[in-house]
Amino acid sequence: MIVLLVAAIVAANVDQPYPELAPLQHGPTALLILVSPWLLRRWPLSNGSVACVLLFLLLHTLGGRYIYSYVPYDIWARAISGHDISGTFGLARNGYDRLVHFAFGALLTAPFAEAARRHGVMRTGWSLVFAFVSVGFVGAVYEIFEWLLSVVAAGQTADWYNGQQGDMWDPQKDMAAAQIGSVLALVWLLSTRQGEGKAISPHAHSSKE
Template sequence: MISRPVTMWKTLPIAQRRMILLLLAAIGLANIAQPYPDLAPLQHGPTIALIMATPWLLRRWPLSTSAVACIWLFLLLHTLGARWIYSYVPYDDWARAVSGHDISSFFGTTRNGYDRLVHFSFGALLTLPVAEFARRHGGLSWGWSLTFAFAAIGLGSALYEIFEWLLTIMAAGETADYYNGQQGDVWDAQKDMAAAQVGSGLALIALLRLRG
């Protein structure tokens, strides 16, 4: 029983194995002195489950190391945000420590925007893996695979926002508000979806230029 997962692990390119191990290490570091321990399992649990399934998934549906790297970068951004449940990522403190100025003042915002960055990255970084999957395993042409990827990013964003809405209905008190990261913005879901589509659109332009 143990030999099969080991065999699947060994079939992965070494670069992909290293990315998986680095992501696991990042999750471990993100949970040292965890500031929101009650929400940490909800934030990190799905990522750990995906990592555990990755050797089987990549053996069943192989992807290039470039595509896997895009997914890896997105999950690293998520892991960083998950430590502070997104709404409290202290990027202004980091910026002041480095430059003496904070990012929020530069852009004239009061809202923590890290979650918006990750939604944008969802579109920008996952368009290539989805397109590659559609081309390799769905038999689509390059053009149609990019179209499919753009549409899939929109669907994925919408399904995630619906999940957050359902969580708000089922979860009690502050738990749902903390997890959702709405920060009082009634248009938060629409802006998140728009950020993902903008990211995907820019990725499409870049991929078409590289292809051309």
Template sequence: MIPGAAVWKALPNRQRWTILLLLAAVALANVAQPYPDLAPLQHGPTVALLLAAPWLLRRWPLSDNALACIALFLLLHTLGARYIYSYVPYDDWSRALFGTDISIALDLHRNGYDRLVHFAFGALLTGPFAQIARRHGGMGKTAGLLFAFAAIGLASALYEIFEWLLTIVAAGETADYYNGQQGDAWDPQKDMAAVQLGSALALLFIRR
């Protein structure tokens, strides 16, 4: 078995720095954490993935560009996780910078940050999924892209089911806060639609 230090050293330097940057972002997101009871549920999977990343990247290497897309998605998620998504204060930031609310400008009736991150999941991870299919699944370009589109949809659906089960088991009375439904009974379906829209746009971009 290869020692962990050797696995870490074998990674390209840019990829090591990317993992360290993401770990630092998670640490900063938990400084003066406004929702400490829910923070482990929000950040725990990210930390576990980052700790496993050297072994995963050794087994299934990715290009720097693909890893950068994954890192950008995880940064968006980490920001949302700090505020359990439903309370990301983007309107406060917008007022401070531009003197107006994003919610008013876009006629939003709920906090839309979670929908943005679901869209980003499709838009940013379709490329890495397609690269995995081509590099490690032996697929051609078109087949790899179609696989990525389908896999993104499957991952989105499985996540919604996982989130539902996790909140029943672990979140208890805070389930609605953790899920970020904000009273919308159709939130999971809208989230999955946002994911597939992001993935479809990514496919068009990659094909061009």
């Protein structure tokens, strides 16, 4: 999985259209790759959770190549179907960044919950609450980081990295997208546990790993 992510980062930087922003976009992912063997030895996760993290990082890597605001999904859609996504859904801005915020909540809720059960010794129900809150907390910290960057960075660099595209409510909408994704993930996790006949209340004991 690490090899796949390294290959994705390399591919994303071939003929990079925004080389001055590439370190900001891909640097954190590269750092995570370097420390991930230690992290997974120290706090192991299931293959499913690791796959969720990998998928999220692949989506981020694709977005990072085009600094999110310019992911050419309309061009790709027209080449495949003859119709563009923006026209079909009435999008006035590039929505790839919001998709990735949604994916953050949808894909990382399960890993957060598993980490809380396995390494935080939380009961199953409370681990799900922890995961939902963690999505909101990490999302808020990221938006604050973007704001601080806009304060210290040069104007055009800040605008490109923030990707607000003229939407003054972009941070709130991004955080809402992540929480909606988390809610859907929780519904799926809860329905799966019901199907297995397991308790799902906050007082339920965590399952054996």
